[in-house]
Amino acid sequence: MGLELFARGKRAQDERRRPVRSKALGLGFAVAAIVLLSGCSPDDPSAWGRLALPPGASDRVDAMFVLWVGAWIAAAVVMVLVLGLMFWAMVRYRRRPGNEVPTQLRYHLPLEVLYTVAPVIIVAIFFAQTVTSQNEMLEKVDDPDHTITVVGSKWQFTFNYLGEEATAGEDVFDFGDTSDPTELWLPVDESVRFDLVSPDVIHSFWIPEFYFKLDIIPGKTNSFDVTPTREGVFTGRCAELCGLYHTRMIFKVHVVSRDEYDAHLQELQAAGQIGQPEGGAEATRIAGLAEAQNAENGENE
Template sequence: MSPYGSDRSPRRPMRRKLLQALTAGVVLATATGCSYTWKDFPRLGMPYPVTEEAPRILSLWQGSWAAALVTGILVWGLILWSVIFHRRSRTKVEVPPQTRYNMPIEALYTVVPLIIVSVLFYFTARDESKLLALSKPAHTINVVGFQWSWGFNYIENVDGDAATPKAGAVPKELASIPDRYTKAFPAGAEGVYEKGIPGDRNPETGNPGPTLYLPKGEKVRFILSSNDVIHSFWVVPFLFKQDVIPGHTNVFEVTPTQEGVFMGKCAELCGVDHSRMLFNVKVVSPEEYRAHLKELAEKGQTGFLPAGIKQTDPARNAETNTL
């Protein structure tokens, strides 16, 4: 042992253990990511977006990661700099000078986090306002969440007769939807529906849950309502989810850009069978979409499922979907 209290021999086993731990970490990280390819890396774990709106969410996600990486490099760099250049001397054992206050540093680590949070808040609010902006959609679908599956009301003029039902009349099943949304329903929207049963599987794919059909390249408005508790409507490749709340109507719009079958699920713990609240989203051509609606009508699935809980008119129309 050194007369100054330094003993270098225990450090070598420690360095060896550290090297072994780092090697094991690298092996574990690479072994668990075998299915991940370099072309997926820019998305940083996000699935491939399949709507016109999803790239905006992906961009926000990537920007957040970039900001976190810059912050992390700065913090890690300062930590390593302190460890390397301010480590204990091997020849001196006295206590180093103690600094009790440093106003510039204290101001810095107060102001910098505020700036970071403010920038993230700005971009989040900007993108959220764009994502929740409503236009004139080509199609309107009322998504009904219930324990423990999903129902889809296609508010469409399936038979092509604009005179039925009576113009301006809102079906009693949709009476809980605010007037500002029902006014945008297409003329003659008698509608068809699809209702899921927990445990059912799609005969085409074998996936559990009902299947929601969407037309490629056409804007769809989703009106979300719940008949019991809070759910959350999440189509994974949309990179977007929104709560389905009893007594409150949430609305958003998307334009699918890629045909295929995609997975959807409830993202809000809603009871004992929450994990079974799965569904499928099948994006098809507009022609196939219309053919599917006629197929539902031929099966007798005309009209609508009850959408949400009953409310008084002031409560129903007091909701807002704007920031």
């Protein structure tokens, strides 16, 4: 009899300790996730250290990276808590031989309040941090070093370089088509103001290494300022589904020294690409389509 009472007491003591251990373990995992993610950096050579983002190349990187890491931390904490509660409930209230099914709760006001309040708090924190990061990303420079008008059209970009010293203030442009994408040239460590316009449908101007993108909306001019901080060749693209050949709406971004930048603008000027066109002359030409039509006409003849 004494041994049986001792065994029952021991089991009851273990059951009281188990929830405490489970909560401590879940809290430990949450703290570990926060510590691990807070050590990430946009300059980390490892993709894991950047949380799958590309290496940053603009002065707007920090604001976006803070939001990105915060989202990962929040997601990790929520995942640990939810999974921890699920497994704790499965183990703590599992059906044992000879025991009845645990009491089933149909209404539980404290839990229902928690399920309502917790998501509202999470969304409110996300909203506040998003607004803060957005304001930093959209902060304008008082006197940008360069101004470029970006024209997004079906299905390529046109870049108009306005009032540059290298061209004695004459506007020059560069354009491409789906078979020969446009190239954007930018000077490193100098501020650039992008004005985004579209003559047809909504597009989106995105350079992943700049950690920034902005929609191009017909009838409205969106603008943002950015300073490239690292030389290199990057790939930009349209991030808005704009039509049949959206996937071909890409462009190369050359971040170079000021001398190379000026030399490229002078090449555009010498080639007669002067003015501010509203879209590339070949923007609507689909690569391979003309050749296919010519071949088909030749067969019909």
